Amino acid sequence: MGTGLVAVVLIFSIPIIAIISDHQIKSTKLKNSMIKEQLELEKLKQENFILETEKMKLELEQMRLDYSREDSKLTL
DSSP states (O other): OHHHHHHHHHHHHHHHHHHHHHHHHHHHHHHHHHHHHHHHHHHHHHHHHHHHHHHHHHHHHHHHHHHHHHHHHHHO
16 A cells, blocks of 8 residues: 555656746746846946946036036126
8 A cells, every 4th residue: 555655646746846847947047138138228227327327427517518608708
């Protein structure tokens, strides 16, 4: 009786372990994909920040030039 029970448990444990392993592999792949997408999003955010900063620098420089032109017109 005991040997038969052990044999049945061993037979059914193999597919269960395979299912659990497959689930863990799929879960790990999904997490990996999510991390890659988050990394790409962070790269895009960083590029956007740099572009906006450069744009603001250019706008500030334009404002300075406009102000200096107005100031020079006033002194004449």
